[in-house]
Amino acid sequence: MFHLRRILALASNTVTQLLRMKVLFFLLAFCVLVVAAGFAFPAVSEAQQLKLLKDVSFGALQAFAVVMAIASTALLLPKDVEDRTLYTILAKPVPRIDYLLGKYLGVIALIAGGLILMDAAFSLVLYIKQTIVIKEAVDWFVHQQQGQADAAGIAAVTADLEKQGLTWSLHTAVWSIFLKAAVLTALALLISTIASSTLFTIITGFAFFVIGHGLGLFRDYFFQGGISRWDYALSAVLSILCPDLGLFDIVDPVLEGHVPSVMAMSTMTGFAVLYIVGYLTVAHLLFVEKEL
Amino acid sequence: MTAVEVKNLSKVFHRGLGQGFFTAVKDVSFTVAPGEVYGLIGPNGSGKSTTMKALLGLLAPTLGSTSIYGIDSRKVEARKAVGFLPENPYFYKHLTGLETMLFFGRLCGLGGKPLREHCVRLLEQTGLADAADRRLGGYSKGMLQRIGLAQALIHEPKLLVLDEPTAGVDPAGSRKIRDLILDCKQRGITVLVTSHLLEQIQEVCDRVGIMASGRMIKEGALKDLIAVDDQFEVLLQNTDAALEPQLREWLAQNYPNTQILRAGRPHTTLERLFLEVTESKSSD
Numbered sequence: 001m002f003h004l005r006r007i008l009a010l011a012s013n014t015v016t017q018l019l020r021m022k023v024l025f026f027l028l029a030f031c032v033l034v035v036a037a038g039f040a041f042p043a044v045s046e047a048q049q050l051k052l053l054k055d056v057s058f059g060a061l062q063a064f065a066v067v068m069a070i071a072s073t074a075l076l077l078p079k080d081v082e083d084r085t086l087y088t089i090l091a092k093p094v095p096r097i098d099y100l101l102g103k104y105l106g107v108i109a110l111i112a113g114g115l116i117l118m119d120a121a122f123s124l125v126l127y128i129k130q131t132i133v134i135k136e137a138v139d140w141f142v143h144q145q146q147g148q149a150d151a152a153g154i155a156a157v158t159a160d161l162e163k164q165g166l167t168w169s170l171h172t173a174v175w176s177i178f179l180k181a182a183v184l185t186a187l188a189l190l191i192s193t194i195a196s197s198t199l200f201t202i203i204t205g206f207a208f209f210v211i212g213h214g215l216g217l218f219r220d221y222f223f224q225g226g227i228s229r230w231d232y233a234l235s236a237v238l239s240i241l242c243p244d245l246g247l248f249d250i251v252d253p254v255l256e257g258h259v260p261s262v263m264a265m266s267t268m269t270g271f272a273v274l275y276i277v278g279y280l281t282v283a284h285l286l287f288v289e290k291e292l
Numbered sequence: 293m294t295a296v297e298v299k300n301l302s303k304v305f306h307r308g309l310g311q312g313f314f315t316a317v318k319d320v321s322f323t324v325a326p327g328e329v330y331g332l333i334g335p336n337g338s339g340k341s342t343t344m345k346a347l348l349g350l351l352a353p354t355l356g357s358t359s360i361y362g363i364d365s366r367k368v369e370a371r372k373a374v375g376f377l378p379e380n381p382y383f384y385k386h387l388t389g390l391e392t393m394l395f396f397g398r399l400c401g402l403g404g405k406p407l408r409e410h411c412v413r414l415l416e417q418t419g420l421a422d423a424a425d426r427r428l429g430g431y432s433k434g435m436l437q438r439i440g441l442a443q444a445l446i447h448e449p450k451l452l453v454l455d456e457p458t459a460g461v462d463p464a465g466s467r468k469i470r471d472l473i474l475d476c477k478q479r480g481i482t483v484l485v486t487s488h489l490l491e492q493i494q495e496v497c498d499r500v501g502i503m504a505s506g507r508m509i510k511e512g513a514l515k516d517l518i519a520v521d522d523q524f525e526v527l528l529q530n531t532d533a534a535l536e537p538q539l540r541e542w543l544a545q546n547y548p549n550t551q552i553l554r555a556g557r558p559h560t561t562l563e564r565l566f567l568e569v570t571e572s573k574s575s576d
Contacts, residue, residue: 017384084378088383090349091350091374092447
């Protein structure tokens with residue numbers, strides 16, 4: 001059904017297109033921001049310095065992923081229709097599903113690549129900062145103990161700060177950001193198959209992004225009296241129409257030191273796959289009937 | 293088997309909410325035989341582009357059908373045989389000439405070293421070898437048209453669909469495109485072409501269809517369509533002006549009802565004159 005070579009050709013072209021739109025400047029700006037955040041708050045405590053660095057970095061990571069997912073996807077399909085590049089592509093033996101998958105994979109490949117680079121840059125800066133901070137804290141502790149500091153005390157100081165430093169769970173938070181971006185990309189692609197302009201896709205995409213984060217609250221408010229069968233059905237329909245992005249919000253707990261379980265990560269990944277497959281299927285059904 | 297078959301094609305568009313419908317093409321039928329060059333001509337809004345889009349599977353017919361080498365053109369397989377040059381070259385401006393060719397080659401299922409070599413060869417044939425590493429954003433209209441032709445030929449199609457191939461191209465470029473169409477014909481490639489330049493259509497086409505207001509109003513072999521039934525033309529070479537009065541006298545004696553409508557030196561076309569002058573100037 002799918003032709004891998006065509007899909008990869010379209011995906012790599014999408015990556016090239018976005019790269020040549022200078023989106024990598026965002027990554028450069030991110031690196032500058034992370035380095036600045038790493039050494040900009042010497043007045044606060046060591047643990048707070050590490051937390052601020054993580055907060056700033058993860059804020060930027062999420063902004064990058066969401067903006068790329070919605071804005072860059074919105075630029076692709078409507079622009080191809082507007083510039084009529086789509087005519088030339090679809091006049092070749094290219095099934096429309098291959099075109100959609102190529103565009104989708106191109107955007108998420110770029111998001112994944114960007115997140116990996118940003119995660120690596122952030123991890124490096126956090127590790128350096130953590131090493132400096134721990135050394136300072138241990139020195140201070142030893143000084144406070146007037147040379148009487150025991151190994152257990154030093155280990156306790158170190159362990160406290162290591163909790164706020166670089167841990168594997170931070171990468172699971174990056175994975176959750178990627179999943180959320182992948183779902184938003186599929187949704188933006190779906191919207192762009194029916195949209196008449198880039199602006200419409202961007203505005204609608206961001207509207208879904210906002211609503212998606214409030215879906216849990218919405219359900220809590222309406223179904224606080226207990227869930228009947230109808231309420232359950234309505235909730236399910238709402239969750240299908242608009243992704244429940246709250247499912248992917250594990251960044252804050254992770255930054256506070258919580259470690260998500262394997263089951264939680266698997267469930268989150270499963271939901272993301274369901275959303276992606278669902279949105280891409282609907283996008284294909286709409287796009288295959290689209291008259292150019 | 294016909295290369296192209298358009299059978300009772302009608303296409304109705306919905307104008308928008310509460311604005312009714314618009315019929316772009318009404319009951320159009322024509323066929324193109326393999327190896328033939330077919331010209332589809334007509335004024336703006338006559339339905340040529342809609343017919344072409346239906347043939348390329350970009351639009352679904354409201355009524356009727358279109359097929360390419362016997363395969364319904366809505367099926368992807370039908371487009372394996374087609375190379376398409378759009379009216380205004382619609383390509384990614386961020387890609388270079390070579391990248392564009394490689395991209396379209398891969399879309400056709402080609403790849404590897406043979407594809408790269410084929411792309412380089414086509415770029416050389418279309419005179420774009422020197423511009424292969426430049427981005428399309430910096431190409432002139434004529435260069436875009438030529439890369440459009442090169443990408444249309446990338447998978448060696450059996451049918452070439454050209455939508456206004458010479459639009460915005462200078463006479464020399466236009467002549468090159470004409471030569472390329474004739475070259476395709478010699479290689480047995482079927483060509484379906486639309487153009488506003490009727491002289492060019494006349495030069496290259498075997499058959500033409502004339503469309504107006506969404507209908508096919510005239511269709512057939514070019515030489516039959518443009519032949520004037522009650523006139524006969526003789527063109528003499530290596531003669532002198534003294535022959536004309538003798539001819540007139542001979543005709544008056546033997547065929548008293550025959551009138552000479554025009555006599556004198558034949559004219560070349562402005563296009564040919566332009567090309568002769570500019571080419572001789574550039575060779576100096």
